[in-house]
Amino acid sequence: MEYEQEKGAGTVDKNLQLVAFNLGDEEFGVDIMQVQEIIRTQEVTRIPQAPDFVKGVINIRGKIIVVVSLDKCLGLDSRETDEHSRIIVVEVGGSVVGMVVDSVSEILSIQESNIEPAPDIIASKINADYLKGVGKLENRLLILLDLEKILTEEQVNQISQLSEQQE
Amino acid sequence: MEMSEYKQVFQAESDEHLQQLNDSLLKLEQYHEDLEQINIMFRSAHTLKGMASTMGFSSIAELTHEMENLMDGIRNKQIKLDDSIIDILFECLDTIESLVETIDSEDDVDISHLKNNLNSIIENGGSGQETQNESEQVEKETEDEETTIKTGFELNIDFSDEEIQQIQDANQNGLSVIGAKITLDDSCMLKSARSSLVLKKISEYGTIIKTIPSMDDLDEENFETEFNVVFSTENNQDTIKEEVQKISEIQNVTLSVISLENKEPSEPSCETDNKNEPKTETQSSNTQEQTQSGQDTSKRSSEMKNVQSVRIDIDRLDNMMNLVGELIINKIRINQLTSDYDIKDLDDTLADLDRLTNDIQTEVMESRMVPMDHIFSRFPRMVRDLSKSEGKKIDLNIEGKDIELDRTILDEIGDPLVHLLRNSVDHGIEEPEKRRETGKSETGHIRLSASRQRNSILIEVEDDGKGMNPDKLRETAVKKGLMSQSEVDRMSNEEAMNLIFTPGFSGAEKVTDVSGRGVGMDAVKAKIEELGGSVKTESVEVEGTKIQLQLPLTIAIIQSILAKVSDETYVIPLTNVVRNVSIKESDIKTIKGEEAILLRGEVLPIVRLHDVLNTSKNNQQQDNDELIVVIVERMGKKVGLIVDDLIGKQEVMIKTLDNKLLKNTKGFAGATILGNGNVALILDISTLI
Numbered sequence: 001m002e003y004e005q006e007k008g009a010g011t012v013d014k015n016l017q018l019v020a021f022n023l024g025d026e027e028f029g030v031d032i033m034q035v036q037e038i039i040r041t042q043e044v045t046r047i048p049q050a051p052d053f054v055k056g057v058i059n060i061r062g063k064i065i066v067v068v069s070l071d072k073c074l075g076l077d078s079r080e081t082d083e084h085s086r087i088i089v090v091e092v093g094g095s096v097v098g099m100v101v102d103s104v105s106e107i108l109s110i111q112e113s114n115i116e117p118a119p120d121i122i123a124s125k126i127n128a129d130y131l132k133g134v135g136k137l138e139n140r141l142l143i144l145l146d147l148e149k150i151l152t153e154e155q156v157n158q159i160s161q162l163s164e165q166q167e
Numbered sequence: 168m169e170m171s172e173y174k175q176v177f178q179a180e181s182d183e184h185l186q187q188l189n190d191s192l193l194k195l196e197q198y199h200e201d202l203e204q205i206n207i208m209f210r211s212a213h214t215l216k217g218m219a220s221t222m223g224f225s226s227i228a229e230l231t232h233e234m235e236n237l238m239d240g241i242r243n244k245q246i247k248l249d250d251s252i253i254d255i256l257f258e259c260l261d262t263i264e265s266l267v268e269t270i271d272s273e274d275d276v277d278i279s280h281l282k283n284n285l286n287s288i289i290e291n292g293g294s295g296q297e298t299q300n301e302s303e304q305v306e307k308e309t310e311d312e313e314t315t316i317k318t319g320f321e322l323n324i325d326f327s328d329e330e331i332q333q334i335q336d337a338n339q340n341g342l343s344v345i346g347a348k349i350t351l352d353d354s355c356m357l358k359s360a361r362s363s364l365v366l367k368k369i370s371e372y373g374t375i376i377k378t379i380p381s382m383d384d385l386d387e388e389n390f391e392t393e394f395n396v397v398f399s400t401e402n403n404q405d406t407i408k409e410e411v412q413k414i415s416e417i418q419n420v421t422l423s424v425i426s427l428e429n430k431e432p433s434e435p436s437c438e439t440d441n442k443n444e445p446k447t448e449t450q451s452s453n454t455q456e457q458t459q460s461g462q463d464t465s466k467r468s469s470e471m472k473n474v475q476s477v478r479i480d481i482d483r484l485d486n487m488m489n490l491v492g493e494l495i496i497n498k499i500r501i502n503q504l505t506s507d508y509d510i511k512d513l514d515d516t517l518a519d520l521d522r523l524t525n526d527i528q529t530e531v532m533e534s535r536m537v538p539m540d541h542i543f544s545r546f547p548r549m550v551r552d553l554s555k556s557e558g559k560k561i562d563l564n565i566e567g568k569d570i571e572l573d574r575t576i577l578d579e580i581g582d583p584l585v586h587l588l589r590n591s592v593d594h595g596i597e598e599p600e601k602r603r604e605t606g607k608s609e610t611g612h613i614r615l616s617a618s619r620q621r622n623s624i625l626i627e628v629e630d631d632g633k634g635m636n637p638d639k640l641r642e643t644a645v646k647k648g649l650m651s652q653s654e655v656d657r658m659s660n661e662e663a664m665n666l667i668f669t670p671g672f673s674g675a676e677k678v679t680d681v682s683g684r685g686v687g688m689d690a691v692k693a694k695i696e697e698l699g700g701s702v703k704t705e706s707v708e709v710e711g712t713k714i715q716l717q718l719p720l721t722i723a724i725i726q727s728i729l730a731k732v733s734d735e736t737y738v739i740p741l742t743n744v745v746r747n748v749s750i751k752e753s754d755i756k757t758i759k760g761e762e763a764i765l766l767r768g769e770v771l772p773i774v775r776l777h778d779v780l781n782t783s784k785n786n787q788q789q790d791n792d793e794l795i796v797v798i799v800e801r802m803g804k805k806v807g808l809i810v811d812d813l814i815g816k817q818e819v820m821i822k823t824l825d826n827k828l829l830k831n832t833k834g835f836a837g838a839t840i841l842g843n844g845n846v847a848l849i850l851d852i853s854t855l856i
Binding site: 045046047048049050051059064096151 | 493496735779780781782822824826827828829831832833834835838840844845846847848
């Protein structure tokens with residue numbers, strides 16, 4: 001995390017580094033400190049009887065990593081993976097998880113003062129608990145995700161219960 | 168070495184001695200006349216006492232000391248050995264064990280009543296002179312020391328310029344520079360711990376200038392029983408000598424004042440006859456030292472031979488196992504990549520690589536193996552205590568102590584085995600009167616055995632107790648609401664025996680402190696299956712019960728069959744597989760709504776893995792009427808799994824799927840990485856179907 005001293009004002013505004021990616025029609029961002037690596041999609045081994053949002057497992061240099069479909073976690077429409085699809089490997093709450101996203105656009109930095117609470121129009125689409133806020137850039141809006149909330153055990157239980165009920 | 172490391176060493180070695188003491192005491196309990204056991208115990212207790220006092224654990228030292236006195240009395244026939252004495256000795260061992268475990272809070276354990284008990288036995292047994300003898304001996308020893316001091320010694324030390332400067336400075340400041348020769352007891356176990364205590368004590372009174380051997384060597388125990396310390400002090404020599412001698416296991420302390428120029432005492436601060444160091448003594452003491460060093464060398468060479476094993480942290484072995492697993496995966500990958508080319512040299516090299524990886528795998532696996540004795544050895548004592556408290560007579564017979572098993576597995580099966588044995592004692596073996604009524608010998612027998620099968624270890628716990636009645640088991644299952652009457656009625660007797668593994672089932676009619684709390688056999692089964700093993704029960708009413716545990720040799724790498732289901736590859740552990748058969752779709756019959764086939768007169772339930780694994784429909788089935796069935800064993804029952812194709816037998820490295828996202832996902836024991844780098848799931852037969 002970098003700190004930049006603003007001249008004159010003497011206040012400290014945190015500069016946040018984000019990995020920006022696309023999922024459906026929206027652009028999202030996650031804190032780069034949580035990201036271990038970004039890899040191309042590879043053959044994912046499906047796990048029968050696993051929760052719906054778990055896509056399967058992959059092998060990254062001898063380690064077995066669980067991969068989730070982020071769109072399903074967020075309750076968005078899912079798309080087929082294509083050549084732009086990427087797996088963002090993140091570490092959340094002590095475990096390593098890969099998230100499948102439609103594409104990764106760039107790494108950018110944003111000042112904390114430019115992060116605002118998510119507007120209702122987004123919160124109506126995605127569970128408000130999953131959102132850290134919205135990052136305002138010149139002419140873009142970046143939805144900042146709270147991965148802890150999305151990929152924690154509690155949440156997993158809820159999601160799996162939900163899907164069981166549907167079945 | 169850090170103090171905590173010494174503690175670990177101490178604890179490990181104490182455990183060994185406690186085990187020895189327990190074993191011998193058990194033998195002694197059976198044959199009170201077996202004085203050889205008393206001798207063994209005496210030696211163990213003595214070593215334990217030595218180690219404990221070295222480390223400054225006074226409670227253990229005191230208790231073992233009293234035990235020694237008692238055992239000496241028994242050995243000299245001054246005390247008659249009876250059951251009450253044996254009980255007290257057992258109690259002492261338990262107390263020492265808990266003292267060793269909680270070594271840091273040693274003082275919390277009260278040993279006074281045990282000491283009193285031991286003392287009163289010793290006194291009543293008429294061995295009052297015993298203690299006297301010892302004190303006489305001590306006195307004698309002190310006399311010996313006195314003479315040594317009179318003889319004195321000469322230090323032949325080469326000082327560096329810096330050290331000379333230090334000595335000169337000390338002399339100028341009115342401090343005396345003293346050379347101390349400290350000799351440890353031959354039996355001293357932790358020499359470096361001892362030496363560091365001595366150094367610590369000396370530094371309380373002065374400043375250490377030099378040690379011979381160097382501090383590092385002292386730390387590493389690179390010395391025999393003797394070492395020298397040069398220090399400056401303003402205190403009286405005698406005080407220091409006294410203080411150092413208070414540390415136990417010091418055989419001898421000799422002090423002399425060092426003076427640089429003329430080798431004569433520079434500070435006549437001590438008025439004792441320790442104003443020694445006349446040069447005349449030099450020769451004699453030198454020769455003495457020479458002979459001693461001669462002995463030392465011979466001793467050292469014999470000690471060298473003894474260092475044949477190294478303690479290795481289990482984490483390190485786990486890491487090695489993981490690396491070997493990676494190596495094997497990579498080897499398989501290279502094999503696959505090169506299979507397209509026909510280059511002879513490459514094939515030869517790969518064959519070598521194959522052999523080497525196999526060898527290294529075997530070596531690493533072997534290095535993780537620990538003999539069964541590690542857990543078996545505590546059972547005789549446990550069974551003895553249990554049977555005694557329940558008024559039963561039980562003879563425990565242990566076989567296969569030397570069979571080796573992967574340490575990880577060994578760690579895990581201790582508790583299940585404790586449970587099985589407790590069950591046998593508690594519910595299996597009857598009270599002596601009851602046994603007589605049924606025409607059995609009063610003493611019940613429990614047999615615990617381990618044997619190595621081809622790819623697994625078989626552990627059996629067998630008793631000649633009352634056995635189990637399948638009808639009673641059915642009744643209990645219904646009474647506890649675990650099953651309906653109609654369900655249990657349908658069960659064969661063999662299946663009814665397996666009811667004991669149902670969670671919430673406990674066959675005990677009376678609940679005792681040790682078992683019968685309903686958490687028993689299902690936990691045993693769960694643990695064994697988690698390890699990739701299986702449990703089987705055989706029981707005949709009145710004749711007894713036999714429980715068999717089958718365990719893999721190691722858990723990190725397993726032999727397996729790779730099977731294709733639709734376009735996915737799955738791993739079936741070979742321990743589960745009985746054999747493969749090929750059948751026709753028309754062979755499958757529907758019995759009571761379940762699919763099954765008739766194989767060699769046996770009804771074999773059939774499970775289509777497509778359905779269980781929700782794979783996409785496969786098309787091959789239409790073209791080909793032949794079905795491949797892998798017959799697996801699960802809780803003693805056989806089940807046929809329909810797969811599309813068998814790829815072959817392969818060793819795979821188990822990787823866990825411990826991500827919490829998969830917490831509720833059952834049916835898989837883990838995953839492995841195939842030769843092409845893809846991941847394949849390992850089926851866990853017991854939770855899958």
